[in-house]
Each structure stands twice: as structure tokens, then as C-alpha cells.
Amino acid sequence: MPYVTVKMLEGRTDEQKKALVEKVTAAVSETVGAPTANVHVIIEEMKKSHLAVGGKLKSEQ
Amino acid sequence: MPYVTVKMLEGRTDEQKKALVEKVTAAVSETVGAPTANVHVIIEEMKKSHLAVGGKLKSEQ
Amino acid sequence: MPYVTVKMLEGRTDEQKKALVEKVTAAVSETVGAPTANVHVIIEEMKKSHLAVGGKLKSEQ
Amino acid sequence: MPYVTVKMLEGRTDEQKKALVEKVTAAVSETVGAPTANVHVIIEEMKKSHLAVGGKLKSEQ
Amino acid sequence: MPYVTVKMLEGRTDEQKKALVEKVTAAVSETVGAPTANVHVIIEEMKKSHLAVGGKLKSEQ
Amino acid sequence: MPYVTVKMLEGRTDEQKKALVEKVTAAVSETVGAPTANVHVIIEEMKKSHLAVGGKLKSEQ
Numbered sequence: 001m002p003y004v005t006v007k008m009l010e011g012r013t014d015e016q017k018k019a020l021v022e023k024v025t026a027a028v029s030e031t032v033g034a035p036t037a038n039v040h041v042i043i044e045e046m047k048k049s050h051l052a053v054g055g056k057l058k059s060e061q
Numbered sequence: 062m063p064y065v066t067v068k069m070l071e072g073r074t075d076e077q078k079k080a081l082v083e084k085v086t087a088a089v090s091e092t093v094g095a096p097t098a099n100v101h102v103i104i105e106e107m108k109k110s111h112l113a114v115g116g117k118l119k120s121e122q
Numbered sequence: 123m124p125y126v127t128v129k130m131l132e133g134r135t136d137e138q139k140k141a142l143v144e145k146v147t148a149a150v151s152e153t154v155g156a157p158t159a160n161v162h163v164i165i166e167e168m169k170k171s172h173l174a175v176g177g178k179l180k181s182e183q
Numbered sequence: 184m185p186y187v188t189v190k191m192l193e194g195r196t197d198e199q200k201k202a203l204v205e206k207v208t209a210a211v212s213e214t215v216g217a218p219t220a221n222v223h224v225i226i227e228e229m230k231k232s233h234l235a236v237g238g239k240l241k242s243e244q
Numbered sequence: 245m246p247y248v249t250v251k252m253l254e255g256r257t258d259e260q261k262k263a264l265v266e267k268v269t270a271a272v273s274e275t276v277g278a279p280t281a282n283v284h285v286i287i288e289e290m291k292k293s294h295l296a297v298g299g300k301l302k303s304e305q
Numbered sequence: 306m307p308y309v310t311v312k313m314l315e316g317r318t319d320e321q322k323k324a325l326v327e328k329v330t331a332a333v334s335e336t337v338g339a340p341t342a343n344v345h346v347i348i349e350e351m352k353k354s355h356l357a358v359g360g361k362l363k364s365e366q
Binding site: 062064101103 | 306308345347
């Protein structure tokens with residue numbers, strides 16, 4: 001632990017995901033004092049038709 | 062916030078999902094007093110082979 | 123199933139929570155065609171010091 | 184309830200998933216005293232490019 | 245990985261929780277072929293006033 | 306969106322949590338190109354008796 005989950009809309013590149021997990025892992029490790037090796041990051045992608053803010057799907061905007 | 066997640070078996074139409082997020086957003090907003098614009102709804106679909114009740118996968122029934 | 127999770131800031135009354143699960147259950151049941159008895163709703167409350175939007179904790183605002 | 188979620192890398196066979204939900208359901212039921220029929224298990228699969236431990240994606244190893 | 249989350253009503257003893265994580269870890273390890281050391285189990289307890297099935301809170305039953 | 310959840314053992318100070326959400330928000334925003342204002346971070350704390358790795362609760366170690 002810690003266990004970090006990042007939910008975001010699909011469409012990011014592999015390079016962006018690689019940078020994401022590196023930077024998030026460093027941010028968590030530095031601020032809460034956990035060894036880098038113990039930080040787990042899971043990316044979960046959402047389709048635009050599966051996320052709504054204010055009652056409106058992102059696919060409808 | 063609030064953040065609402067709805068996990069359900071796959072197979073619903075886009076129209077059903079659109080109605081789902083509208084009605085759920087209204088239900089949450091009315092009952093807890095949050096502005097509609099602040100309500101986030103995420104739909105997560107499951108395959109029948111990934112959900113079990115009573116130890117039996119839905120795909121086996 | 124479906125399984126619904128509502129994450130929101132703590133502080134709502136028992137009456138509000140009762141209304142919340144009733145209305146959300148009805149909204150889900152009607153729109154996706156699941157029997158009411160199969161709809162599960164879980165409420166998860168957050169402290170203001172555990173939620174940040176835009177990098178700022180709600181407890182700091 | 185109880186509601187169990189198992190997140191794991193994709194690639195397991197249907198037979199493995201069937202055994203997984205049977206054994207996990209039994210384990211939960213026996214130890215916490217819940218009827219088997221009330222135990223819900225959801226499997227969530229991750230791609231190797233969506234899981235990082237120690238800041239490194241599994242797809243990079 | 246795998247990462248297992250067990251959500252259940254509060255009230256189980258420490259002995260039950262200890263047995264729960266042991267048995268669930270063994271069940272997951274055996275069936276999906278993951279080393280025991282890699283299995284993470286998180287217990288999340290719910291209050292009866294935070295869980296509803298069929299639109300009715302467990303605290304109302 | 307994105308929505309970030311950080312699950313970790315309880316015990317961090319308010320200062321650590323404040324730094325955590327600032328740094329994680331910046332890391333996510335920079336790497337996936339989302340405006341800072343759209344990044345939501347939720348902290349979830351676990352008791353040592355609610356987390357097990359390798360079948361052993363942290364409270365037993």
C-alpha cells in the first residue's frame with residue numbers, strides 16, 4: 001500500500017500513462033512517506049457514454 | 062461531489078444509459094441537496110462471466 | 123445487481139439517506155429494467171479533509 | 184452482502200474464474216457467517232498497461 | 245496484485261477478520277495461480293444505515 | 306474527471322494529506338492534460354486490522 005486508482009476518459013497514449021504512473025507514484029511516496037516500491041497505481045478508463053456530470057453523458061456534449 | 066457509481070451487467074442501450082444518469086442525478090440532487098451540476102455518475106458494465114451471486118457466475122446460469 | 127455506490131461528504135441526516143436510497147433505487151430500476159429487489163445501494167461518507175477538487179481539500183476552503 | 188471485488192491482470196481462463204468465485208464465496212461465507220446466497224463476487228480485469236507497482240507499468244517489465 | 249476488497253456490515257470480530265483474509269487469500273492464490281505474497285485484501289465495513297437492498301436501508305429492517 | 310482515489314493506512318497528518326492532494330493533482334494534470342480544476346482526489350484510510358498482504362493482517366505484524 002498505498003493503492004491509487006485513477007479513473008479517466010479513454011484516449012490517453014501509452015506514453016501519457018507511463019508518465020502518469022511515474023509522477024503519481026513519486027507524489028504519493030514523497031508526501032506520505034511510503035517507499036516507492038509499495039505504491040500501486042491502477043488506471044481505469046471510461047467511455048464518454050459511461051460518464052455524466054450534471055446529469056448529462058459526456059458522449060452527448 | 063457526490064460521486065455515484067453504477068455497476069451493472071452489460072447490454073443496456075445508450076437510451077437506457079442516458080435515462081439512467083438523468084434520473085439518478087435528479088434523485089441524488091433532490092434528496093441530499095447537492096446542485097445537479099455537482100453530481101457525477103459513472104457507469105461500469107460487467108460481463109456475465111465476471112459476476113457471481115451465491116458462488117455461481119451469471120454466465121453459468 | 124445493479125450495485126450503486128454514492129460517495130458524498132458526511133453530514134446528511136438519516137431521513138435524507140433514507141430518501142436517497144429509495145429514490146436512487148427507483149431511478150435505477152425504472153431506467154435499466156432491473157427488479158427493485160435486486161438494486162443494492164451503498165453510501166460512503168467522506169470527511170472534508172479527505173476530498174480535494176482542483177488540488178485543494180474541502181476542509182481548507 | 185458481503186460484496187467482494189477481485190481486481191487482477193487479464194488472462195485467466197473461464198475455468199479459473201469459475202473456481203475463483205466458488206472458492207472465494209465459500210471462504211467468505213464460512214468465516215464471517217453470511218449465507219452463501221448473499222455473497223456477491225465481481226471480477227475486474229486489468230491490462231498490463233494499466234497497473235503499476237513501484238512506478239513501473241507491468242507492460243514495461 | 246490481485247487486489248481483493250470485501251465490503252460487509254460492521255460487527256465481525258478480529259478473529260473472524262483474521263480468518264477471512266487467510267481463507268480468501270488462499271482461495272485466490274490457488275485458483276488464479278498468484279503467489280500468496282502478492283494477494284492484497286482490504287476489508288471495508290458498512291453501517292446498517294449505509295446499505296440498502298430493494299430501496300430499504302438495513303437499519304430500517 | 307479524472308477521479309483519483311488513494312487508499313492508505315490511517316495515521317498521516319493533515320499537512321501530509323494537504324501535500325498529497327496538491328502533488329497528486331499536479332502529477333495527474335501535467336501528464337494527462339486535464340485542467341487542475343477538473344482533478345478530484347479522494348483519500349480513504351484503512352485500519353491496520355482491515356488490510357492484509359500475503360494473508361496476514363497488518364495489525365498482526
